[in-house]
Amino acid sequence: MAQHWMMTWHEDRHISPGVPDLHYVIDADCRVGWLELKAIEVELSKTHRVKVEPSQHQYIRRWRDLMPIHFLIRVKRIVYLVDGEHHAALPEIHNAHDMRLICAATCDQAEIAKVLTPALKTLTRY
Numbered sequence: 001m002a003q004h005w006m007m008t009w010h011e012d013r014h015i016s017p018g019v020p021d022l023h024y025v026i027d028a029d030c031r032v033g034w035l036e037l038k039a040i041e042v043e044l045s046k047t048h049r050v051k052v053e054p055s056q057h058q059y060i061r062r063w064r065d066l067m068p069i070h071f072l073i074r075v076k077r078i079v080y081l082v083d084g085e086h087h088a089a090l091p092e093i094h095n096a097h098d099m100r101l102i103c104a105a106t107c108d109q110a111e112i113a114k115v116l117t118p119a120l121k122t123l124t125r126y
Helices: 054-063 096-102 109-123
Strands: 005-009 022-026 031-040 069-075 078-083 103-108
Touching: 022 109, 031 109, 054 069, 069 096, 069 109, 078 096, 078 109, 096 103, 103 109
Parallel strands: 031 069
Antiparallel strands: 005 022, 022 031, 069 078, 078 103
């Protein structure tokens, strides 16, 4: 995906709690946004859900209207792109069907380079 976008990885949870993991700029039209990355190695269930920290909820509530914030969630081999507006619902989702209902795009992890850039360009404003 390097030919289509630039990204900066952030690991500053102690300095700026809640800041998403990755800041991106797509193509020459400079669409910018943030991605919070999550990974779960087993199927979603009542005991295995997407965890969103209180500081992440707070950050999204404060900044989402001013800049695009999305979740990129991998569950086993399936990747879901979820708009940050669903941050409060994510911890309650415990199956793939419900995750697909709120996701903007989904694919196998092998297809992420093909699916992610066009999906983010559609969701991300200038």
